[in-house]
Amino acid sequence: MSDYCELSKLTKIYPTPKGPAVIVKDFDLNIKKGEFVTLIGHSGCGKSTVLSMLAGLNDITAGGIILAGRELDGAGPDRGVVFQSPSLLPWMTAFENVMLGVKQVFFTATAEERRQIVEYYLTVVGLGDAMHKRPAELSQGMRQRVGIARAFALSPKMLLLDEPFGMLDSLTRYELQQVLIELWRKNKITALMVTHDVDEALFLSDRIVCMTDGPEAEVGDILEVHFPRPRERKAVMEHPDYYKLREHLIEFLEVHAHRKTQPIAPVPNPPPAGGRSLRSVEDALLNPA
Amino acid sequence: MNESKLKQLDWLLLPLIGFAIVLALWAVSSVTWATNLPSPVKTWESSKVYILEPFAKRGEMDQGILRFTWYSLILVAKGYVLALVIGTPIGFFLGLSKAFTKTFDPIIQILRPVSPLAWLPLGLVLFLSAGKEAGTLGALFTIAICSMWPTVLNTAVGVRSIPQDYLNVAKVLKLSRTKTLFKVLIPATLPYMFTGFRLSLGIAWLVIVAAEMLTGRPGVGGFLWQEYNSLIYEHIILSIVTIGVVGFVLDRLMSVVERRFKTI
Numbered sequence A: 001m002s003d004y005c006e007l008s009k010l011t012k013i014y015p016t017p018k019g020p021a022v023i024v025k026d027f028d029l030n031i032k033k034g035e036f037v038t039l040i041g042h043s044g045c046g047k048s049t050v051l052s053m054l055a056g057l058n059d060i061t062a063g064g065i066i067l068a069g070r071e072l073d074g075a076g077p078d079r080g081v082v083f084q085s086p087s088l089l090p091w092m093t094a095f096e097n098v099m100l101g102v103k104q105v106f107f108t109a110t111a112e113e114r115r116q117i118v119e120y121y122l123t124v125v126g127l128g129d130a131m132h133k134r135p136a137e138l139s140q141g142m143r144q145r146v147g148i149a150r151a152f153a154l155s156p157k158m159l160l161l162d163e164p165f166g167m168l169d170s171l172t173r174y175e176l177q178q179v180l181i182e183l184w185r186k187n188k189i190t191a192l193m194v195t196h197d198v199d200e201a202l203f204l205s206d207r208i209v210c211m212t213d214g215p216e217a218e219v220g221d222i223l224e225v226h227f228p229r230p231r232e233r234k235a236v237m238e239h240p241d242y243y244k245l246r247e248h249l250i251e252f253l254e255v256h257a258h259r260k261t262q263p264i265a266p267v268p269n270p271p272p273a274g275g276r277s278l279r280s281v282e283d284a285l286l287n288p289a
Numbered sequence B: 001m002n003e004s005k006l007k008q009l010d011w012l013l014l015p016l017i018g019f020a021i022v023l024a025l026w027a028v029s030s031v032t033w034a035t036n037l038p039s040p041v042k043t044w045e046s047s048k049v050y051i052l053e054p055f056a057k058r059g060e061m062d063q064g065i066l067r068f069t070w071y072s073l074i075l076v077a078k079g080y081v082l083a084l085v086i087g088t089p090i091g092f093f094l095g096l097s098k099a100f101t102k103t104f105d106p107i108i109q110i111l112r113p114v115s116p117l118a119w120l121p122l123g124l125v126l127f128l129s130a131g132k133e134a135g136t137l138g139a140l141f142t143i144a145i146c147s148m149w150p151t152v153l154n155t156a157v158g159v160r161s162i163p164q165d166y167l168n169v170a171k172v173l174k175l176s177r178t179k180t181l182f183k184v185l186i187p188a189t190l191p192y193m194f195t196g197f198r199l200s201l202g203i204a205w206l207v208i209v210a211a212e213m214l215t216g217r218p219g220v221g222g223f224l225w226q227e228y229n230s231l232i233y234e235h236i237i238l239s240i241v242t243i244g245v246v247g248f249v250l251d252r253l254m255s256v257v258e259r260r261f262k263t264i
């Protein structure tokens, strides 16, 4: 299949008082139609920066993005975004939050058709009974369900998720991964997701893209994940390749973690025995045993 | 057991003690160092007709105290609405545009501390050609220009502190300008706007007295000034108490409204 979304030589430079900071440099990635790709890397390496450029929420310094044969210019509802915090408008009910986007996209549909779309997606994510509640009355996990429904209800060309489950407890996280993957399978929407969680990446994606550490972050390694779909968590974890892939990912992340902590200068004078000096506390934090 | 019962009555008892102390100080002052100050009893004797027949109209400047209050409230309401209608959009522009802020913030900071007593003569001059209505229009002008600043500044702060998340939602959904304004910007700013509205109402009520004093309009402030000139000092105190109570009630009402918008 041909490439659906092409990120080529994508570069982000922020001007700072200390001169330009090159966060992401020459980031190249091609995503096929219907593919689920995750982006993994250390905190602060620039994952969100790449995703927000794709979403059109952050200006592109250099390079470009082509989605479905057209160069991207700014944000638009053809890309459904799920943010780390659910970002629901608190003065609207779950229903109204989803409807806001549906009205934008399906402006030729009748009111009844729109209502059905909104109700369908809210029901699918498991909020059939809580549609008319405000975000304040919903749990964190329920709010993120609304966020997912809002993104899918737009029938977007592409789905962009920035650590959508980062703030949830692991039980809720598993549930929502299931909700997400099922919706994705039904709708076959091309997806790019940022995550910290190696197991989440392995469970959900077709490919995992590891980013090198910033500054000047780029694609470091790409891992094909070919567990059969539909996936079952238990089956995936028992798959003979699972631990090999997992080790590979963790090793990649560790190598890049080391590169970052190595330049720390050795302590010139060992701290006096007995009392812990400030220096040694700092040291313990930087180089945990 | 007795003690806990007393504690439960704190909310009533302690304020009553407060009032009693002030009344006592007033009474003592009126017979010692401030002999021109009417005593509490004398004040009540002379004021009770205004209080017990609150809506009576015996003459232009001799009316029940609530009737005067009503005149004042009507004038305040007009000036206040004017202040909100002008102040809220200015606040939005300040919050949305850096250039607008740079252009107008210095002048706002200079105009803000100017006293109503200074604005009123200017207001009268501005509407000189209006003849008989000059006093009313000048008073409205003064109320509006003095009371709009909290609305302006709070609205601006509210717009500036809209979370980026909400703006991103508007951007991703490509909401039109009007939709962004009505679906995102205004609802997100409402709690701040209402804090501004409450503070503005307090100032508007402060200004009314000054405005009525100088223009001699019937109302609580006008009454106060007239009775001062007629040497009926009891009624000065009556007016002060009325102004205070009404101001307090207005503030309470506004905080109820404000709290309603805080919860969303």
Ligand SMILES: Nc1ncnc2c1ncn2[C@@H]1O[C@H](COP(=O)(O)OP(=O)(O)OP(=O)(O)O)[C@@H](O)[C@H]1O
Residues within 6 Å of the ligand: A014, A016, A021, A023, A041, A042, A043, A044, A045, A046, A047, A048, A049, A050, A214
């Ligand atoms: N406006 C800005 N000006 C300068 N530097 C910025 C700006 N915004 C972000 N950065 C820097 O860009 C880098 C990448 O940020 P980004 O949010 O993309 O990281 P991330 O990989 O998503 O991290 P995390 O996993 O913690 O979310 C960070 O080092 C950050 O300090």
Ligand SMILES: [Mg+2]
Residues within 6 Å of the ligand: A047, A048, A049, A162
């Ligand atoms: Mg991030």
